[in-house]
Amino acid sequence: MKKHMKIYKECIKVAFAAASTYRLNFILNCTIMLLGDIIFPLITVLIYGSGAGFQGWTVYEVLLIQSIFTMSTAIADMTFHGVMWVTMDMVRNGNMEMVLILPVDTMFILMARTFSFEGIGLFLGGFIIFIVAVLNVSIPSIILWLQFLTFFIIGIFVMMGIALIMAAISFKWVGNSRIPEIFSSIRSFGKYPQSIFPKAIVFITSIIIPVAMISYYPAAALLGRVNSGMFIMILPCFLFLIFGIYLYRHMVRLYQGVGG
Amino acid sequence: MGDIITVDKLTKRYSTYKRGSGFKESLKALFVREKVPVIAVNDVSFNVKEGDIVGILGPNGAGKSTTIKMLTGTLYPTSGSIEVMGYNPTKNRKTYVHQIGAVFGQKSQLIWDIPPVDSFRMNKAIYGISDKDFDERLQLMSKIFMVEDFITRPTRVLSLGERMKCEFIMAMLHHPKVVFLDEPTIGLDVIAKHDIVF
Amino acid sequence: MKTIKKQLNILWAVAVVTYKEWSAYRTHSMVSILVGPIYFIVQYFIWTAAYGGRAQLNGMDLSQMITYFGASTLIGYLTMDFADWNLQMLIRTGKFLTFALRPIHHRFFAFSQKVGHRLLGLLFEFIPCYFIFTILFKVSLVPTHIGWTILSVVLAFLMNFYIHYILGMTAFWFTQSTGIRRVFDLLSGVFSGVFIPLVFFPQVLQKILFFLPFPYMSYVPVMVFTGDFTLAGVRMDIPSIVGIQCLAVCITILISEIIYRASMRRFNGVGA
Numbered sequence: 001m002k003k004h005m006k007i008y009k010e011c012i013k014v015a016f017a018a019a020s021t022y023r024l025n026f027i028l029n030c031t032i033m034l035l036g037d038i039i040f041p042l043i044t045v046l047i048y049g050s051g052a053g054f055q056g057w058t059v060y061e062v063l064l065i066q067s068i069f070t071m072s073t074a075i076a077d078m079t080f081h082g083v084m085w086v087t088m089d090m091v092r093n094g095n096m097e098m099v100l101i102l103p104v105d106t107m108f109i110l111m112a113r114t115f116s117f118e119g120i121g122l123f124l125g126g127f128i129i130f131i132v133a134v135l136n137v138s139i140p141s142i143i144l145w146l147q148f149l150t151f152f153i154i155g156i157f158v159m160m161g162i163a164l165i166m167a168a169i170s171f172k173w174v175g176n177s178r179i180p181e182i183f184s185s186i187r188s189f190g191k192y193p194q195s196i197f198p199k200a201i202v203f204i205t206s207i208i209i210p211v212a213m214i215s216y217y218p219a220a221a222l223l224g225r226v227n228s229g230m231f232i233m234i235l236p237c238f239l240f241l242i243f244g245i246y247l248y249r250h251m252v253r254l255y256q257g258v259g260g
Numbered sequence: 261m262g263d264i265i266t267v268d269k270l271t272k273r274y275s276t277y278k279r280g281s282g283f284k285e286s287l288k289a290l291f292v293r294e295k296v297p298v299i300a301v302n303d304v305s306f307n308v309k310e311g312d313i314v315g316i317l318g319p320n321g322a323g324k325s326t327t328i329k330m331l332t333g334t335l336y337p338t339s340g341s342i343e344v345m346g347y348n349p350t351k352n353r354k355t356y357v358h359q360i361g362a363v364f365g366q367k368s369q370l371i372w373d374i375p376p377v378d379s380f381r382m383n384k385a386i387y388g389i390s391d392k393d394f395d396e397r398l399q400l401m402s403k404i405f406m407v408e409d410f411i412t413r414p415t416r417v418l419s420l421g422e423r424m425k426c427e428f429i430m431a432m433l434h435h436p437k438v439v440f441l442d443e444p445t446i447g448l449d450v451i452a453k454h455d456i457v458f
Numbered sequence: 459m460k461t462i463k464k465q466l467n468i469l470w471a472v473a474v475v476t477y478k479e480w481s482a483y484r485t486h487s488m489v490s491i492l493v494g495p496i497y498f499i500v501q502y503f504i505w506t507a508a509y510g511g512r513a514q515l516n517g518m519d520l521s522q523m524i525t526y527f528g529a530s531t532l533i534g535y536l537t538m539d540f541a542d543w544n545l546q547m548l549i550r551t552g553k554f555l556t557f558a559l560r561p562i563h564h565r566f567f568a569f570s571q572k573v574g575h576r577l578l579g580l581l582f583e584f585i586p587c588y589f590i591f592t593i594l595f596k597v598s599l600v601p602t603h604i605g606w607t608i609l610s611v612v613l614a615f616l617m618n619f620y621i622h623y624i625l626g627m628t629a630f631w632f633t634q635s636t637g638i639r640r641v642f643d644l645l646s647g648v649f650s651g652v653f654i655p656l657v658f659f660p661q662v663l664q665k666i667l668f669f670l671p672f673p674y675m676s677y678v679p680v681m682v683f684t685g686d687f688t689l690a691g692v693r694m695d696i697p698s699i700v701g702i703q704c705l706a707v708c709i710t711i712l713i714s715e716i717i718y719r720a721s722m723r724r725f726n727g728v729g730a
Binding site for chain 3: 022024025028029032035040042043046047049050051052053054055173174176177178179181182185186188189192195196197198201
């Protein structure tokens with residue numbers, strides 16, 4: 001465990017060094033991402049501005065869902081999303097061996113090595129909108145905040161599961177750059193109140209690929225709209241993550257067996 | 261036989277930034293960076309006669325690749341002059357590169373996922389080689405380099421030696437008058453090196 | 459005449475090579491077909507819920523909205539490209555050198571690549587998706603004026619290419635240009651009308667959009683498809699807007715040429 005902490009710390013330092021070497025671009029990227037992030041919830045505002053809306057949800061409540069989604073994405077981007085890109089890249093170029101010979105868990109080292117500070121801008125953007133949204137809904141009690149935090153963290157687990165499954169698929173479907181897009185489009189189901197979807201889709205988004213946990217449930221928690229069903233949904237999320245980890249490790253073992 | 265390449269007082273200078281290692285240096289680098297001047301090629305002059313095979317030897321960082329890049333017209337000199345086949349490589353690029361071939365060991369021209377023979381055909385179109393010339397030269401070079409067995413298999417399944425042979429062929433299909441080779445034997449075993457040179 | 463024939467030869471050779479390169483990855487096309495429909499499903503439910511029984515929003519009724527997103531997806535399959543990604547990869551790995559060494563204009567090479575790639579897209583993405591939309595989802599997708607629609611889609615094809623190529627060239631100037639591209643993708647997604655029809659934006663913004671490349675990449679061909687073009691409160695007939703689209707493309711080509719020359723000067727000065 002201590003060794004892992006040390007490795008992770010070094011990787012963060014490297015990420016910082018990389019960011020400061022290409023400093024102009026880093027600052028540019030951060031600012032640009034910050035601005036770019038505001039665009040997306042804008043669509044929600046535009047929909048509501050034209051006189052339409054989702055029944056039972058005010059514009060701020062929907063913005064709450066989407067800002068949580070943004071913050072979750074930012075954290076994922078900074079910490080583990082890199083595992084997907086680097087795996088895809090390495091398998092495609094046959095460089096995986098260079099990582100496999102290291103005396104540390106492959107999944108861990110790839111995630112650590114791809115730590116990046118660039119998501120900071122995105123996180124700040126999401127956070128600002130989050131604050132605006134929270135201020136315009138009834139202020140949640142401590143218990144609701146705790147529920148929110150629980151769901152939010154579980155939601156990040158789901159993100160990790162998705163990233164690992166995508167990385168695992170790239171062992172088989174080498175160099176398929178559209179895999180992330182598929183998952184991105186599946187993830188987008190989690191950006192909206194689940195009430196707009198038919199039961200069949202809600203079943204998928206809460207149990208099979210539980211993207212609803214990423215931002216919908218945390219938002220519902222803050223708004224006091226939690227039902228016991230949502231707590232039960234934590235279980236599929238854990239299973240999902242475990243499945244992702246298992247699948248990834250399995251594909252690495254297969255890769256080692258075949259020799260790439 | 262006249263001179264086909266004339267290089268006179270060739271110099272290339274550029275500046276790079278000092279990058280520290282370690283956390284403190286990186287933090288400092290966010291605000292202030294030291295410029296470091298580098299002289300990559302310093303007042304080099306030489307002639308090459310038509311028909312010559314010339315090798316430029318030197319330790320790492322001597323400026324060999326930089327010199328070759330300037331000879332191929334892909335890097336502009338700071339000062340000095342180059343003349344190849346009567347051309348200034350930095351002017352009339354398209355006409356000039358039509359008549360040269362180049363292999364840069366680290367930078368492959370072959371397309372990864374398809375067989376080398378398909379990459380050859382693409383170059384055939386780019387250099388405007390006639391069908392007859394193409395078929396003749398491909399046959400000839402496939403025999404010499406002994407690549408007939410694998411030019412129809414995707415590049416990514418070939419070994420490094422096999423790929424380098426295909427890179428050579430690609431550089432010479434269009435019958436160039438001058439061929440530049442930079443690190444062409446990188447990664448090759450002794451026997452493969454021997455085969456390529458002879 | 460000879461040069462044109464030679465250029466066409468090169469175009470075809472590169473297109474064929476790219477087609478082969480990508481068809482080596484059958485799964486790529488299989489997966490690609492799913493992306494469009496999944497996004498479409500999300501949009502379908504969002505808008506059906508958002509309309510909530512209202513007749514019109516900003517001059518569009520629900521069935522128009524659904525057709526809008528269907529056409530958007532299909533046209534996207536025909537016009538999308540990765541020219542920016544490919545170019546910046548070549549520059550970062552140093553492989554761009556291999557193009558400077560050959561008698562070919564890299565931009566022409568990249569364009570030929572796109573032709574080959576989208577040909578594959580036509581067969582394995584556009585056509586299957588068209589069937590999924592019209593037969594499975596029962597969305598009506600017949601263009602009102604087929605000739606103008608095709609022309610507009612071709613112009614959008616060009617627009618997408620030149621804009622992405624300009625983006626790719628930023629890699630000659632900045633060592634890490636991924637951030638610029640990510641934001642551009644987001645901006646172009648929003649302002650080209652892929653996420654929401656442009657008529658939803660404030661009027662002032664809509665007026666400005668006329669002078670930006672984004673609408674010409676997707677919104678214009680999609681609206682030409684539906685046969686009814688409105689932007690910034692201005693209703694135009696189809697030939698006029700396609701004419702303006704053509705003008706926009708010409709300006710973009712000019713800008714890309716200027717940047718290309720400057721980039722080549724820089725590339726040759728700084729080295730690969």
